[in-house]
Amino acid sequence: MDVGGCHSSVSQLWDGGDVFVSTVRGRDYACKSKHSGALHKDGWSIRVVGEGMYGPWKGFVWALVAAAQYPYEGVRRGCNREVKREGVGTIIDLTKSRNYYNFQQEMENLDCPDINYVKIACRGRGQSPLPSEVNEAVWQIFCHHEQEETKEKYILLHCTHGFNRTGYIVVAALMRLRLGSGLSMKRAIARFAMARPPGIYKDQYINDLFKYYHELRDSTTVTPPVPAWKGNNDAEDAADAANEDEAGAGEEGAAGELPAVVTSHEDIWAIGERVSDDEAEWVRHQVCMLLRSVVVNSGKLRFPGMQPVSLSIDRLGDLAAFRYHVTWKADGTRYMMFIAPLGTYLMDRSFNVVRCQMRFMNGVRGRLAPGEKHNYPVRKPLTLTVLDGEMVLDVDPTGTQPPRLRYLIYDLCMINNEPLIEKPWKERYRAIDSHIVLPRNAERAYIDKWRGRTFDHERADYLSPPLGYVYTEERFSVRRKDFWPTWQIDKVFQRFTNTHSIGHESDGIILQGVEDPYIAGTCERLYKWKFAHMNSVDFLLRCESRIGASGQPELDLDNPEPLKLFLLDQNARGRGIKYVELSKVDKDGHYQVEFPPEVDPITYDGKLVECTLDCNRGVWMFMRERKDKDTPNASRVYLRIKESIINHVDQQLLVGTLKDALLNQPAYVGDRANLNPEQQEKLRREVAAWRQEMEEQQRTMAATRRPSGPHDDFDDEEPFSPPPASPPPPGYFDEDYQEDFAGAHVGSDTDGGGLEGYKVSDVDMDTHAATHKRPQDPGDDGQEERRPKRRVTRWPFDVDAPYPHCPVYEGYGFD
Secondary structure, eight states: OOHHHHTSOSOSSSTTOOEEEEESSOSOOOOOOTTHHHHOSSOSEEEEEEEOOSSTTTTOEEEEEEOOOSOHHHHHHHHHHHHHHHTEEEEEEOOOOOSSOOHHHHHTTSSOTTOEEEEOOOOOTTOOOOHHHHHHHHHHHHHHHHSTTTTTSEEEEEOSSSSHHHHHHHHHHHHHHTGGGTOOHHHHHHHHHHHSTTOOOOHHHHHHHHHHTTBOOOTTOOOOOOOGGGOOHHHHHHHHHHHSOSTTTTOSOOTTOOOSOOOOSSOHHHHSEEOOHHHHHHHHHHHHHHTTOOBOTTSOBOOOOEEEEEOOGGGHHHHHHSOEEEEEEESSEEEEEEEETTEEEEEOTTOOEEEEOOOOEEEOOSOOOTTOOOSOSEEEEOOSEEEEEEEEEEBOTTSSSOOEEEEEEEEEEEETTEEOTTSOHHHHHHHIIIIIIHHHHHHHHHHHHHTTSOOOTTTOSSSSOOOOBOGGGSSSEEEEOOOEEGGGHHHHHHHHTOTTOOEEEEEEEEEEETTOOOOSEEEEEEEEEEOGGGOEEEEEEEEOEEEOTTSSEEEOTTSSOOEEEEEEOTTOOSSSOOEEEGGGTOTTSOOEEEOOTTOOGGGGTTSEEEEEEETTTTEEEEEEEOTTOSSOOBHHHHHHHHHHHHTOOOHHHHHHHHHHHHHHOGGGHHHHHTSOHHHHHHHHHHHHHHHHHHHHHHHHHHHHHOOSSSOOOGGGSOOOOOOOSSOOOTTSSOHHHHHHTOSSSTTOOOTTSSSTTOOGGGGGGOTTTTTSOOOOOTTGGGOOOOOOOOOSOOOOGGGGOOOSSOOEEEOOOOO
């Protein structure tokens, strides 16, 4: 191919339009234009970049096409025939050009109405494509081969010069779609250079590729010289400046330039890269389908993650009837992770989707004979894998380590398209270590062992040398979250007060059923427990404002109610989201909100605010804005959370209930077997002391309520007994309570506030609707308000005094 002659002008349609082509024909291919003798000595030329494709695109053949440089009208007819004959199905235009030619207008002259034309206006002037531009281009390539009408056809990739932007996209696509073939950045760049000499000749583009894919560039990856026909880089950049639109200058950094420091786990857009709406919707559909989730009436997909409910006194029986493990409740941000052939995606509770450049590989399997070695510590990449976890920002209190984002995985829903949701949690939890964490650690240890050293085949643990991958360059580290059996509950609480620990804030604990499956939506046996002063509700805030003297909006203090709180109205009929004012839901008059003096409420107008209840004054106190959600708590969820605040399960009652169950209940026989005789004897003494203290508290409270008069019979009350050892039978609670908690999503009390990412129409799509009556609220069907008969003890406020500060949970070091 005569590259020099091919690029003497950029004013024609195909000049420099070196295009990236892929096909599933499974063979090498080459074609020659019959006009090649007159136009160009090579004319059209198709060259193979790679063969074979792992995964759903098996049989790929990647190739490049270069076209002649002569005037457009002279070659258009030939190009027209070639495009039609060779079956081009998609054209991806990477230029921003309008000065010299308009590619889209030229497309109209080609008699190929079935061609899918995609415009991705990548910047030039020495700057590599943005992450969003790369994601869109690779997404279009992926879609081309997923669609029946185009998967047997070629993809044509066009840019102004055909080396740097084109090469960048080609290499990026190879690194994503052919990662399973063991491709490295060095080899991908070399393959493009072989097919399109001299390859990418801008050093910054090559550096950005290595940086983006977290690989080290060694001295053997040399930037080729600028082609002689191009002159110097300054001249090329000047030509770019004349040929590119000014729009786009000052946008997000190059593909290798993401924000250096992420200071918040809440900002999903700072953690990952934006993807197109179509790609985001594809991710949502894949995850919901894999988790067997449902679609709401509006047709929109909802966040399918399993959500806990608040632990109330009425629910303590479950802790005795079923075996539980405990962990700290991190004050982080909930994200689900989807590992797909196109990469790794994060999804928040609002079901926003971003892509993160990470590496998740399968571990090696099978035993070896003495003296044999595995080829490498990991195998092909994971695919169609769904994880559940939370993102935290671990801070070193000594200041010797920088803050580090860490993704704590607590559940594994699917691995390599194998569903795990029906398996017990204990099996899913073990699989996190064996399938996710250990392979990453094994490869990382192998890489670190030989980094900066000459590889020695004799001394190496594996046959192949390590990849130059840098795990610490990923946006966040990945770990399995620790859980403990209930007999170690004291250890969990002790860590909260360890001021010398390295870690992040925590506001309570999570109780996970050991034998429970994964349930998309609210799980009625997955419990969260918070410290009393951190139990909170998420509201929508509306402010009555006026224009102040400065010309800016300010709070209208003359209005009798300048601040109003709203909830999702679960009694609303029909589609769409409807809100109800808190004053119409809370019959106790607890609907006022207060902000600290230094906080201007007007800045949170129309936003979600998290508040905690000052029980002594009946006022909600502002805590923070909820940026990771798009809907407030629902009305019945609010009543449930408020009940858990007023009738709070204090730490003493929770710990005592768990220890009593461990000592006496059959569900914990396996955990009891792990205790030595000294530990069992200590447990008996602790449970006996706890029972005695509970009985004394019960007598004291009964005495404060006994009627005045000659009959004082409080000593005749039944002594304290622990919660029931099995699930309460039907009718154990009053009817109102049972109806209020019917359904998987109706009254969901989710982590950090209910109905994360859910819409009010979820009620109509309740998967339990066939077996439960619709919840009846006070005033429904003209009925008078009915308040549930309380069968619980109202503990005085001083029983559970708030902690003086937010506890900090210990981490486990830094990457």
